[in-house]
């Protein structure tokens with residue numbers, strides 16, 4: 001069977017493989033998936049590492065353990081988020097970078113929570129199985145394709161495979177899947193299917209809540225505590241809005257942590273936090289969403305200078321400091337940030 005040619009017939013066969021697998025019962029689907037593998041197979045599981053994909057890979061590793069000769073999980077991206085590093089380390093999920101392995105030492109390839117069209121690194125890889133919950137893309141093929149867009153989390157699908165295989169997840173695996181579902185559904189405030197809710201409920205009693213707490217809370221590096229000091233001394237409150245320019249930062253993630261923290265303040269409708277990273281001014285927007293739109297405000301204020309946008313309640317702008325009018329760019333501080341919003345907020 002020819003693979004990965006972007007022809008019409010392949011595209012339609014890809015959709016039809018997926019349609020066929022969708023129609024199967026959970027048991028039949030599991031059977032088909034397992035039938036891809038033989039005892040002496042070396043399996044490479046490929047993910048773009050995030051909580052949902054890590055949990056999915058962990059589940060497939062469990063599903064195939066004792067069925068194949070060896071299983072390796074790899075990811076092309078660098079894991080920067082502290083929560084994700086904590087998840088990997090606390091739950092002992094064995095991950096390696098895609099660059100660190102030799103592909104020809106493996107004979108079976110599984111892609112989870114992603115599709116071959118999602119990243120350049122996947123374009124010339126031939127996958128035996130793709131299990132994903134993103135919209136089905138064209139121009140690739142695989143013998144086994146299970147793509148269910150309506151699922152909030154990919155690992156919910158894997159939890160169904162485990163259930164059909166009568167495998168009870170360990171505390172580490174259950175915690176991984178539980179966290180994966182929480183993150184991908186934004187604690188069930190965004191896309192979630194009844195299957196995600198059922199799975200969440202089913203996993204609940206196996207979750208280690210201490211591990212889960214530690215993973216969820218680990219989002220500040222020790223070296224970043226100092227930015228809170230800067231934030232508290234620089235912040236200005238006007239009307240029901242908090243503005244803070246933190247100054248120079250090494251990792252923009254801290255701006256998100258500070259902004260989210262400040263949304264806890266009573267009677268505050270807007271939080272706008274900025275920092276300088278390299279040549280860039282990064283601005284994080286948070287609002288309560290009531291008659292407000294963070295994405296639109298970000299676009300109005302920063303759109304003319306760089307990339308800006310987001311959702312109703314949260315948004316982000318990244319602009320090269322050189323693109324700002326000289327009188328703003330020179331010595332940017334909290335009052336400069338406030339000035340930029342004057343025209344746009346009453």
Ligand SMILES: [Mn+2]
Nearest residue numbers: 052113154184
């Ligand atoms: Mn996902």
